[in-house]
Amino acid sequence: MSSLTTDVDVVIVGGGPTGLTAAHLCRTVGLSAIVLEQRVGPQRSPAAHAINARTFEIWRQAGLEMGPVLAAALSPDEAGQVHWVTKLGGEVIGSLPYERQGDEMLAITPTPLRNLSQHRLEPILATTEIDVRYQHRWTGAIDHGSEIIVEAVSPDGPTRFNAKYLLGADGAGSAVRRSCDIEMIGPRSIQSFVMIHIAADFRRLVHPESGVIFFVVDPSSAGTFVSHGEDREWVFMVAWDPEAQPIDAFSTEHWSGIIRSAMVEPAAPFEVLNVSVWHMSAQVAQAYQQGRIFLVGDAAHRFPPTGGLGLNTGVADVHNLIWKIAAVEAGWLDAAALATYEDERKPVAVFNCEQSLQNAFKLIEIPIAFGFTQDIEASTHAMNSVLADDVGRAGVVAAIKNQAIHFDLLGLQLGHSYEGPLVIPDGIDALILDEPARDYVPSTRPGGRLPHAWLPDGGSTLDLIDPVVPTLLLASGVERPSELVEFKVVVAECPAEIWRDAFGLSQSHCLIVRPDQHIAYRGDKSSWSDAMRRLMSAPAR
Numbered sequence: 001m002s003s004l005t006t007d008v009d010v011v012i013v014g015g016g017p018t019g020l021t022a023a024h025l026c027r028t029v030g031l032s033a034i035v036l037e038q039r040v041g042p043q044r045s046p047a048a049h050a051i052n053a054r055t056f057e058i059w060r061q062a063g064l065e066m067g068p069v070l071a072a073a074l075s076p077d078e079a080g081q082v083h084w085v086t087k088l089g090g091e092v093i094g095s096l097p098y099e100r101q102g103d104e105m106l107a108i109t110p111t112p113l114r115n116l117s118q119h120r121l122e123p124i125l126a127t128t129e130i131d132v133r134y135q136h137r138w139t140g141a142i143d144h145g146s147e148i149i150v151e152a153v154s155p156d157g158p159t160r161f162n163a164k165y166l167l168g169a170d171g172a173g174s175a176v177r178r179s180c181d182i183e184m185i186g187p188r189s190i191q192s193f194v195m196i197h198i199a200a201d202f203r204r205l206v207h208p209e210s211g212v213i214f215f216v217v218d219p220s221s222a223g224t225f226v227s228h229g230e231d232r233e234w235v236f237m238v239a240w241d242p243e244a245q246p247i248d249a250f251s252t253e254h255w256s257g258i259i260r261s262a263m264v265e266p267a268a269p270f271e272v273l274n275v276s277v278w279h280m281s282a283q284v285a286q287a288y289q290q291g292r293i294f295l296v297g298d299a300a301h302r303f304p305p306t307g308g309l310g311l312n313t314g315v316a317d318v319h320n321l322i323w324k325i326a327a328v329e330a331g332w333l334d335a336a337a338l339a340t341y342e343d344e345r346k347p348v349a350v351f352n353c354e355q356s357l358q359n360a361f362k363l364i365e366i367p368i369a370f371g372f373t374q375d376i377e378a379s380t381h382a383m384n385s386v387l388a389d390d391v392g393r394a395g396v397v398a399a400i401k402n403q404a405i406h407f408d409l410l411g412l413q414l415g416h417s418y419e420g421p422l423v424i425p426d427g428i429d430a431l432i433l434d435e436p437a438r439d440y441v442p443s444t445r446p447g448g449r450l451p452h453a454w455l456p457d458g459g460s461t462l463d464l465i466d467p468v469v470p471t472l473l474l475a476s477g478v479e480r481p482s483e484l485v486e487f488k489v490v491v492a493e494c495p496a497e498i499w500r501d502a503f504g505l506s507q508s509h510c511l512i513v514r515p516d517q518h519i520a521y522r523g524d525k526s527s528w529s530d531a532m533r534r535l536m537s538a539p540a541r
């Protein structure tokens with residue numbers, strides 16, 4: 001039995017996308033971190049695929065080399081559409097664009113949304129630059145107030161870590177959360193699905209209609225195909241009751257039959273790689289923090305995947321938290337300010353959860369437009385009749401078009417804004433948007449993400465922001481204020497045209513931007529030091 005205790009700033013339980021991102025961010029801000037992951041290596045089966053603009057921006061700031069990350073993503077040409085089909089390879093009844101992936105997005109983000117499968121992403125995130133301990137299962141922690149003793153078991157026996165903070169990034173079933181007796185609020189299992197992961201080249205089957213999601217409407221084989229590379233890997237998901245029908249009771253041939261029945265004949269070849277069950281939940285943790293323990297990612301919230309927000313929200317959670325921990329450790333932020341992590345991030349999770357749930361329920365409009373019932377034979381007849389009739393078909397197409405917001409959530413990618421002690425409002429109200437989940441209007445209003453604009457050197461305005469301490473951002477060429485030495489702050493200059501035209505600011509303005517690229521203060525530059533003092537003495541809620 002090992003009795004060695006390792007000292008470390010942050011122990012992160014869980015080497016999924018949230019935990020791995022947390023480790024990269026710790027490295028960026030100078031905190032030591034160890035990731036404990038119970039699996040033998042990165043995840044091998046697909047789950048998330050929509051990686052949104054903000055997530056890429058965060059990885060970019062965390063110093064990840066973006067070349068390999070983006071190279072692992074599908075091109076917008078291949079993964080830019082969602083289709084409703086009778087069967088895979090059959091008639092396409094209606095289609096919608098899958099999020100905004102085009103070059104026009106480069107005006108508002110350096111890194112537009114892409115489809116990048118989680119099982120290809122995790123090995124890229126698990127670089128040697130961070131300390132990931134596979135086959136280490138977290139077993140418990142004792143919070144001593146000023147430190148936490150963290151215990152894990154590995155093939156070599158029990159291990160102990162002496163940490164300042166513990167992050168529960170251990171997913172939906174979070175043992176860390178349960179050990180804190182923190183409840184999840186909301187329905188735990190709305191519906192269960194079986195996910196059949198296959199190796200297949202379906203290019204000829206689906207062309208010319210490339211797409212990332214194909215909803216099969218045929219009542220005898222209804223389900224959802226997700227492409228993780230149309231020439232390589234797919235998953236097919238169908239509603240399933242694992243308690244009534246444990247998946248282990250079924251043979252590979254059974255799952256193959258389900259896939260075959262969901263595509264037109266003759267069936268294209270494929271190989272079943274894995275079969276798993278997942279539960280659709282809509283829950284947010286009652287609390288995100290207990291002392292020095294923080295919940296992040298799916299440990300803190302579980303959304304229906306209809307919106308592609310789970311992974312993305314987890315990455316933004318740790319982006320919000322890690323710089324604050326570093327600031328507390330560096331002594332320029334009071335530990336009470338760590339409570340702003342929950343105050344800022346929980347409302348985002350609640351909003352994302354509600355939107356994902358709405359998206360899931362709204363999909364029912366399509367079977368309703370077809371007139372489907374529980375009776376498969378009658379429903380098949382209804383499908384054929386509706387598709388043969390112009391009015392009936394128009395009703396289904398309208399129901400499909402009505403799903404547009406589900407696949408167009410730019411507002412949720414970039415638009416969230418924080419309030420509380422680490423943001424100083426300037427009295428100007430936020431723009432009222434018709435569809436806040438969908439619409440994004442760049443703004444320098446305090447609380448929001450600094451707008452992106454391209455710099456003359458090819459970088460982004462986001463690159464002007466220091467990842468460790470606040471950045472005092474000024475129009476280029478203006479006189480720098482005094483009192484700089486008093487504060488942990490870096491000064492950066494923004495090209496005058498961007499300052500004026502994109503940000504709508506005058507030369508007398510300054511911005512104080514937090515390390516997470518959210519604006520803390522907008523106002524006259526003569527008042528910047530008062531604003532800094534106010535931020536640094538951020539009171540507890």
Ligand SMILES: Cc1cc2nc3c(=O)[nH]c(=O)nc-3n(C[C@H](O)[C@H](O)[C@H](O)COP(=O)(O)OP(=O)(O)OC[C@H]3O[C@@H](n4cnc5c(N)ncnc54)[C@H](O)[C@@H]3O)c2cc1C
Nearest residue numbers: 014016017018038048049050138171297298308310311312
């Ligand atoms: C079908 C499907 C499609 C999805 N699509 C999207 C999408 O397009 N976009 C999106 O943003 N999200 C999507 N999601 C959600 C996304 O997969 C999750 O939100 C994401 O995996 C959460 O990441 P995480 O790191 O917080 O948790 P997880 O990925 O669950 O990682 C937690 C890790 O903790 C480890 N662990 C657990 N307990 C312990 C322990 N005691 N000790 C050590 N390690 C432990 C686990 O082994 C696991 O590796 C989808 C989900 C599903 C099911």
